[in-house]
Amino acid sequence: MHAWMRFWLGESCRLCSAGLLPMESGVCTGCLGVLPFAWMRNSLPVAVNEKQQINMPIRSWLLFSEHNAVRTLIHRIKYQSDAHLAFDLGCAMAKDFRSDASMVWPDVWIPVPLHAKRRRQRGYNQSEMLAKGLATVGGGSIDTHSLIRHLHSESQTKKSRKGRAENVQQAFLCTRSKPPEMPLKIALVDDVITTGSTLKSCCMALNCSGFTQVEAWTLACSGWLD
Numbered sequence: 450m451h452a453w454m455r456f457w458l459g460e461s462c463r464l465c466s467a468g469l470l471p472m473e474s475g476v477c478t479g480c481l482g483v484l485p486f487a488w489m490r491n492s493l494p495v496a497v498n499e500k501q502q503i504n505m506p507i508r509s510w511l512l513f514s515e516h517n518a519v520r521t522l523i524h525r526i527k528y529q530s531d532a533h534l535a536f537d538l539g540c541a542m543a544k545d546f547r548s549d550a551s552m553v554w555p556d557v558w559i560p561v562p563l564h565a566k567r568r569r570q571r572g573y574n575q576s577e578m579l580a581k582g583l584a585t586v587g588g589g590s591i592d593t594h595s596l597i598r599h600l601h602s603e604s605q606t607k608k609s610r611k612g613r614a615e616n617v618q619q620a621f622l623c624t625r626s627k628p629p630e631m632p633l634k635i636a637l638v639d640d641v642i643t644t645g646s647t648l649k650s651c652c653m654a655l656n657c658s659g660f661t662q663v664e665a666w667t668l669a670c671s672g673w674l675d
Contacts (some may be wrong), residue, residue: 463525463534464518475537476522484519487512487670488545493645497656505652505663509670510542513641519669523640532573535640538668539582547586554587555636555664561651562598562621579668580638589636595625596651621651627659634662643671 460469462477469477476484492504511519522538525531546552560576568574580591600620627633637651648665655663 463522463531474540475534476541480518481541485512485514485517486510489670493648493652493665495649495652495656497653503652503656503661505648505665507642507645507648507665507667507670508546509642509667510545511669513669513671523669526575526578526640527571530572532575532578535575535578535668536582536585539579539638540586541582542579542666542668543583543586553634555589555666556633557635558584558589558591558666559596559635559637559651559655560591560593561637561639561647562593562596564598564600575640576638579640583636583638583666595623596654597622597624619650621654623654623658623660625658633660635660635664637663637665639665639667641669641671642667 461467462469462473462475462480464476464480467477467479469475487509489507489509491507491509493507494502495505496502513519513523522534526535526538558580560574560580562576563571563574574593577591577593583589584591598620599622635655637648637655639648642648642665648667652663652665
């Protein structure tokens with residue numbers, strides 16, 4: 450929706466409920482400025498087979514905890530049907546990271562897929578909306594077909610580290626192979642990274658199909674990865 454249209458319709462900040470100005474989207478400038486930023490750049494070790502381990506670069510924008518405003522935003526996106534907020538935050542995240550002069554932007558954004566059953570229940574994939582926001586600012590294409598979730602698993606929310614890993618093991622499948630002449634840089638997109646189990650499983654599926662330049666972008670991280 451055009452910024453001025455959203456202004457005249459009286460869209461409000463998802464955190465403080467103040468009216469948004471024409472150039473604000475989703476969250477007002479005041480609330481955005483006091484969010485707990487992580488700006489995390491880390492790497493996640495991924496055992497792609499018995500003999501090979503790679504380190505997948507990770508970028509996370511915000512710091513998630515059970516008692517902060519980031520949790521409120523994530524819950525609105527996932528459980529209150531606020532798909533457009535995910536798009537707005539994807540745009541804001543990309544604009545913030547764009548200040549990094551050394552940034553090499555991905556060629557393709559691949560949102561972590563939901564199983565078809567969960568997507569029907571929610572009505573959209575929040576990671577896909579984040580990816581659309583990232584691509585709008587950072588460029589690149591969005592691929593929602595090459596990676597699928599072919600196993601329906603339980604929610605990760607209340608599971609232990611071991612339980613999360615077991616829950617998503619072999620849950621994802623890459624449906625195509627990378628043409629050898631195309632050195633594509635791929636960015637997986639997800640809302641929150643906690644233990645990294647979901648992203649590891651996605652990376653393994655892509656790597657097995659020849660996609661070796663894989664990194665991950667998440668809206669938020671829950672603590673520091675170890």
